[in-house]
Amino acid sequence: MATMASSNILLVVFAVVAVLSVLASGAQPPQPRRIEADVVVMGFVPCNNGTSMRTGSAPGFPNALVQLHCADGAVAANATTDGKGWFRMALNTTATLSSVASGCDLAVATPLASCNAALPATGTLRSGLRLLVSMVFFPRGFSYVSSSSSLD
Ligand SMILES: *[C@@H]1O[C@H](CO)[C@@H](O)[C@H](O)[C@H]1NC(C)=O
Ligand SMILES: *[C@@H]1O[C@H](CO)[C@@H](O)[C@H](O)[C@H]1NC(C)=O
Ligand SMILES: *[C@@H]1O[C@H](CO)[C@@H](O)[C@H](O)[C@H]1NC(C)=O
Numbered sequence: 001m002a003t004m005a006s007s008n009i010l011l012v013v014f015a016v017v018a019v020l021s022v023l024a025s026g027a028q029p030p031q032p033r034r035i036e037a038d039v040v041v042m043g044f045v046p047c048n049n050g051t052s053m054r055t056g057s058a059p060g061f062p063n064a065l066v067q068l069h070c071a072d073g074a075v076a077a078n079a080t081t082d083g084k085g086w087f088r089m090a091l092n093t094t095a096t097l098s099s100v101a102s103g104c105d106l107a108v109a110t111p112l113a114s115c116n117a118a119l120p121a122t123g124t125l126r127s128g129l130r131l132l133v134s135m136v137f138f139p140r141g142f143s144y145v146s147s148s149s150s151l152d
Contacts, residue, residue, distance in 0.1 A: 039100055041068060041137045042088040045081050045108055045125065047115035049144035060085020061125075064110040070095070071103035101131050106139055123147065 045066060048058035066087045068077040079089035093100065108125040123146040127139035 040090050043139040045085045051143040052141035054141045061115045
């Protein structure tokens with residue numbers, strides 16, 4: 001019994017020495033693997049104050065600032081629409097695609113009246129996300145939300 005106990009202690013000592021020599025040699029302990037998804041969100045922003053508007057339901061909203069908001073409330077990505085209302089944004093995230101689809105949405109920060117003065121000066125266009133293919137999301141359809149205070 002006494003010899004088994006001392007050989008166990010020796011094994012522990014050898015293990016500690018082995019770990020210390022690995023650390024001393026500068027080798028890094030293994031890092032947890034980072035899940036890095038390159039997410040692309042692209043779509044069309046309509047210049048209208050309707051609900052669930054899809055591509056073609058209204059003229060495009062040019063030069064509109066589109067922001068992607070996620071569950072933590074921070075702006076995860078920004079994009080500006082082109083002259084015809086189309087935008088595209090890309091971001092690296094550790095979030096899963098399903099949590100991006102359920103936890104993020106799009107908000108248009110540029111006032112709607114700047115594309116058509118007849119439209120309301122307050123309120124924003126907002127849309128949820130739909131996974132289109134692979135890592136590419138599309139807006140579900142922008143809807144006019146009269147209060148901009150109810151972010152997410
Ligand atoms: C998005 O734009 C806002 C305001 O211009 C800025 O504060 C923020 O850092 C931007 N976020 C990203 C992810 O580009
Ligand atoms: C995502 O990460 C890759 C690799 O680090 C980098 O090349 C790319 O520019 C990043 N993309 C964005 C949108 O930040
Ligand atoms: C939408 O805009 C029109 C003006 O083009 C306005 O008459 C109407 O009240 C607006 N609707 C909402 C919900 O703000």
